[in-house]
Amino acid sequence: MTTPQAPTPDELAALRRRYRRERERRVRPDGPRQFLGAEAEFGFYAADPYVGEPAGREPLRDTVDVAVVGAGFGGILAGARLRRQGVRRVRVIDKGGDFGGTWYWNRYPGIHCDVESHVYLPMLDETGYVPEWKYSPGEEIRQHAVRIAQKFDLGADALFSTTVTALTWEEDSRTWIVATDRGDAFRATYVITATGTMTEPKLPGIPGIQDFEGHTFHTSRWDYAYTGGGPDGGLTGLADRRVGVVGTGATGVQVIPMLAEDAGHVFVFQRTPSTVDVRANRRTTAGDVGADREGWARARRENFLRIVSGEDHDEDLVADGWTSSAGLLEKLLPSFRRPGDREAFEAAYEAADAAKMNEVRARVEQEVADPATAEVLKPWYRYACKRPTFSDTYYPAFNRSNVTLVDTADTHGIERVTEHGVVVGGTAYALDCLIFATGFSVGVSGVHSGRLPVRGRGGTLLLEAWARHGVRTLHGFTSNGFPNLIQMGSLQNASSVNFTHILDEQAVHAAALVAAAEAGGVLVEPSREAEDAWIAVLAEGAPDHERFHAECTPGYYNREGRGRPGGPTAYPHG
Numbered sequence: 406m407t408t409p410q411a412p413t414p415d416e417l418a419a420l421r422r423r424y425r426r427e428r429e430r431r432v433r434p435d436g437p438r439q440f441l442g443a444e445a446e447f448g449f450y451a452a453d454p455y456v457g458e459p460a461g462r463e464p465l466r467d468t469v470d471v472a473v474v475g476a477g478f479g480g481i482l483a484g485a486r487l488r489r490q491g492v493r494r495v496r497v498i499d500k501g502g503d504f505g506g507t508w509y510w511n512r513y514p515g516i517h518c519d520v521e522s523h524v525y526l527p528m529l530d531e532t533g534y535v536p537e538w539k540y541s542p543g544e545e546i547r548q549h550a551v552r553i554a555q556k557f558d559l560g561a562d563a564l565f566s567t568t569v570t571a572l573t574w575e576e577d578s579r580t581w582i583v584a585t586d587r588g589d590a591f592r593a594t595y596v597i598t599a600t601g602t603m604t605e606p607k608l609p610g611i612p613g614i615q616d617f618e619g620h621t622f623h624t625s626r627w628d629y630a631y632t633g634g635g636p637d638g639g640l641t642g643l644a645d646r647r648v649g650v651v652g653t654g655a656t657g658v659q660v661i662p663m664l665a666e667d668a669g670h671v672f673v674f675q676r677t678p679s680t681v682d683v684r685a686n687r688r689t690t691a692g693d694v695g696a697d698r699e700g701w702a703r704a705r706r707e708n709f710l711r712i713v714s715g716e717d718h719d720e721d722l723v724a725d726g727w728t729s730s731a732g733l734l735e736k737l738l739p740s741f742r743r744p745g746d747r748e749a750f751e752a753a754y755e756a757a758d759a760a761k762m763n764e765v766r767a768r769v770e771q772e773v774a775d776p777a778t779a780e781v782l783k784p785w786y787r788y789a790c791k792r793p794t795f796s797d798t799y800y801p802a803f804n805r806s807n808v809t810l811v812d813t814a815d816t817h818g819i820e821r822v823t824e825h826g827v828v829v830g831g832t833a834y835a836l837d838c839l840i841f842a843t844g845f846s847v848g849v850s851g852v853h854s855g856r857l858p859v860r861g862r863g864g865t866l867l868l869e870a871w872a873r874h875g876v877r878t879l880h881g882f883t884s885n886g887f888p889n890l891i892q893m894g895s896l897q898n899a900s901s902v903n904f905t906h907i908l909d910e911q912a913v914h915a916a917a918l919v920a921a922a923e924a925g926g927v928l929v930e931p932s933r934e935a936e937d938a939w940i941a942v943l944a945e946g947a948p949d950h951e952r953f954h955a956e957c958t959p960g961y962y963n964r965e966g967r968g969r970p971g972g973p974t975a976y977p978h979g
């Protein structure tokens with residue numbers, strides 16, 4: 406790995422000291438416990454603002470071939486690939502009111518995908534659709550999810566505004582009983598869980614958060630009835646309002662410039678600044694991406710995956726911030742980079758990292774007029790410590806007279822919420838509206854959080870079995886004692902910044918498992934020995950990134966400064 410402007414050893418030493426100092430300003434003793442779930446008294450933050458009261462219906466007691474839990478891209482792709490295998494009765498269940506998953510819930514102003522749409526949107530070859538933008542707006546993505554579902558007739562048996570509350574294996578009938586909050590208790594020969602990695606909104610556990618008497622909501626449940634406008638802006642309801650935004654990650658970076666255009670005043674409460682690189686979004690044509698060639702989308706997304714995974718490649722079809730900085734993702738993603746001289750590699754890696762972060766910090770100085778504000782917006786950590794963000798409007802928003810940046814690092818976040826606003830460093834900020842752009846409990850789906858209990862053979866709870874023996878799967882999909890249960894996600898499976906690509910490959914595999922089981926008249930269930938062998942594969946040669954992330958600023962990659970989880974959690978070999 407090389408860099409055109411390698412920092413000197415003294416400069417690197419100074420950077421390490423600065424990074425460590427900035428990290429200590431932000432680490433909290435409560436770690437991940439600093440966040441609250443959107444439940445109980447905070448349940449209104451997770452309510453569905455896009456549908457009214459669900460229509461009444463009789464509880465279902467029928468039988469389907471496959472129950473798919475989750476109607477995001479994972480569930481949709483599973484359903485589509487099952488259809489291609491000839492499976493007839495596929496029932497998709499979701500607590501949302503339609504297909505889309507995270508793109509159903511997230512409709513905040515300015516929302517776009519941060520991965521190029523021509524590799525992010527799945528099944529472009531199969532649907533004949535060519536995205537209109539290099540980085541699609543959220544509504545285009547949501548409509549594409551619906552397009553796939555319609556093409557494969559997944560709405561026929563779907564249950565929306567319905568939450569699965571229990572999955573129970575019945576040995577005598579060799580079926581799963583699927584219970585829901587609508588009184589359903591239907592049977593399914595197979596269950597595929599596709600509940601996502603970003604489905605549970607989280608809130609900061611700020612003292613007094615429940616006392617605020619102004620208007621408040623989470624960005625994943627945007628309240629256009631209050632703000633007016635839509636995802637493209639025009640938030641006329643905020644014209645004379647003082648709006649506070651908590652969170653400056655990927656969501657905050659997109660929504661804050663939109664708020665700045667329309668709100669009376671915007672107060673941005675920042676604990677840790679994001680790295681914000683150039684977006685350069687633009688409209689695209691079919692000719693721009695070679696959509697006249699058969700298999701163009703598959704070729705493009707595989708090219709992207711090869712580059713960000715560190716494989717050899719002849720050309721860069723996407724050519725954006727992800728691919729140009731792909732070498733710096735080695736600490737974040739399963740990678741093919743396995744250098745012989747690790748010490749030399751680490752030295753070159755750190756030098757390249759420093760050069761990139763210096764470039765990002767220089768961009769802040771160039772685009773933000775006030776030097777004091779620019780200094781607070783500079784990210785002081787290694788590139789792979791937090792998911793990079795991309796925007797051409799974020800930094801200029803802080804040049805507006807109606808935008809105030811409030812640094813909360815020294816107080817480890819907002820001190821408290823009052824009836825009329827928030828307090829930081831002893832200063833009270835009066836607000837009419839408080840918006841939480843605080844993201845999700847990453848990787849915590851209903852199954853893994855325990856909210857969706859799964860009882861396998863002999864009534865054994867999945868999470869209790871894992872608590873006793875550690876997480877045990879074959880390929881991240883199946884577990885001994887839980888026949889015909891297929892889990893999609895990143896646990897003991899592959900991962901990528903382009904997760905829809907991973908989900909589609911998983912959907913193909915899940916559908917093939919079902920087809921093979923049907924053809925052979927057998928159950929889908931690994932042996933203990935197969936699980937042991939897979940866990941050994943995950944552990945063998947897995948890179949140790951613990952030291953790297955221990956030095957990172959707190960965030961969800963390192964469990965808010967508490968370090969990455971122990972044990973093999975993802976396939977590490979690229």
